[in-house]
Amino acid sequence: MSIILDIQNVTHGFGDQIALDDISFSVKKGEVVGLIGRSGAGKSTLLRCLCALERPQKGSIILNGTDLTKENETSLTKIRREIGLVFQHFNLLTSRSVAGNIALPLQIAGWSKDRQKARVKELLQLVGLEKFEKKYPSQLSGGQKQRVGIARALAASPSLLLCDEATSALDPEATTSIFNLLNDINQKLGLTIILITHEMDVVRRFAQHILVLDHGKLVENGTFFDLLCKSSDQGPLQALLADSCPQLPSELRNQLQHQPSPGLMPVLRLIMNENTALKPLFSLMAERFHVETILLQGGVTSIEEKLTGDMIIGLKGEKVFEAQAFLATNVQHMEAIGYVPVDR
Numbered sequence: 001m002s003i004i005l006d007i008q009n010v011t012h013g014f015g016d017q018i019a020l021d022d023i024s025f026s027v028k029k030g031e032v033v034g035l036i037g038r039s040g041a042g043k044s045t046l047l048r049c050l051c052a053l054e055r056p057q058k059g060s061i062i063l064n065g066t067d068l069t070k071e072n073e074t075s076l077t078k079i080r081r082e083i084g085l086v087f088q089h090f091n092l093l094t095s096r097s098v099a100g101n102i103a104l105p106l107q108i109a110g111w112s113k114d115r116q117k118a119r120v121k122e123l124l125q126l127v128g129l130e131k132f133e134k135k136y137p138s139q140l141s142g143g144q145k146q147r148v149g150i151a152r153a154l155a156a157s158p159s160l161l162l163c164d165e166a167t168s169a170l171d172p173e174a175t176t177s178i179f180n181l182l183n184d185i186n187q188k189l190g191l192t193i194i195l196i197t198h199e200m201d202v203v204r205r206f207a208q209h210i211l212v213l214d215h216g217k218l219v220e221n222g223t224f225f226d227l228l229c230k231s232s233d234q235g236p237l238q239a240l241l242a243d244s245c246p247q248l249p250s251e252l253r254n255q256l257q258h259q260p261s262p263g264l265m266p267v268l269r270l271i272m273n274e275n276t277a278l279k280p281l282f283s284l285m286a287e288r289f290h291v292e293t294i295l296l297q298g299g300v301t302s303i304e305e306k307l308t309g310d311m312i313i314g315l316k317g318e319k320v321f322e323a324q325a326f327l328a329t330n331v332q333h334m335e336a337i338g339y340v341p342v343d344r
């Protein structure tokens with residue numbers, strides 16, 4: 001895959017406040033990139049620099065071979081049309097219909113009425129809003145409004161789509177449907193997408209490339225699996241990764257205890273890479289240690305076509321401690337979560 005975006009040593013601040021501190025990374029064409037970090041980490045500032053709404057004080061931002069930091073305002077206005085923006089609060093014009101909102105960037109770019117109409121029709125189909133053409137934003141649900149926002153962002157066929165907390169104003173069901181749509185668009189159009197999100201599950205499922213910002217610095221740049229394997233580190237990743245952990249069913253969470261005692265079984269979180277996920281570890285444990293493994297949550301999934309295991313299990317049987325020691329040396333990461341009653 002070719003490089004679409006290359007960021008080198010970008011530094012930016014507001015007065016004494018450093019918002020971005022010597023950031024360098026590159027993005028391949030067609031990638032979905034998850035940009036994560038705590039509040040104030042610099043995510044929005046970085047996104048604003050990427051779409052040339054902010055000119056960094058230092059460094060270069062090369063999009064499709066053009067250094068945005070060196071261009072004048074006239075040329076930046078043209079370049080901004082190559083970048084689609086999806087906002088948290090949709091930013092739709094209430095006085096315009098769905099079709100009118102989607103057509104707006106085309107109208108500004110001087111497209112003829114007929115071309116606008118044909119393009120809007122295509123976009124309505126792409127985002128699944130064929131029957132909503134004449135409706136107004138006040139007649140739409142949050143998820144539908146965001147579909148309009150996405151269609152508008154895609155109107156001028158951008159080469160890069162930037163999404164700033166596109167789902168934080170939506171309920172979980174609408175969130176899933178919007179991310180499924182973005183995923184679909186990425187697959188169908190091969191569009192490069194950078195998304196700021198707090199939804200770690202989304203990052204895990206859709207983003208092939210993850211950037212973690214902390215106090216303006218890029219502290220991680222890799223795959224979700226790279227991040228998972230570091231989850232035991234004391235660092236800014238821990239809080240973010242806690243969200244991504246497969247959650248214990250609530251019935252078990254209520255029974256979770258922190259000390260071992262008779263009648264309780266250990267509950268463990270395991271992270272495996274493609275090599276260990278394929279090993280018959282649990283049947284080996286049954287044979288060697290007479291231990292039964294109970295899958296409580298999670299499982300093995302494919303990330304970037306590689307098998308990855310992220311699961312919570314319970315162990316019961318004869319040599320539970322030996323089985324834990326065996327697991328600890330055979331998986332990428334093992335974390336004791338607590339203990340729950342063996343017979344629930």
Ligand SMILES: Nc1ncnc2c1ncn2[C@@H]1O[C@H](COP(=O)(O)OP(=O)(O)OP(=O)(O)O)[C@@H](O)[C@H]1O
Pocket residue numbers: 014017018019037038039040041042043044045046
């Ligand atoms: N226009 C501005 N003027 C002054 N300081 C700013 C401005 N924009 C951002 N900052 C500061 O820069 C830092 C990074 O802010 P930014 O909004 O990029 O963080 P963020 O990671 O997007 O946070 P959030 O998740 O809360 O949106 C913060 O300390 C913020 O207060």
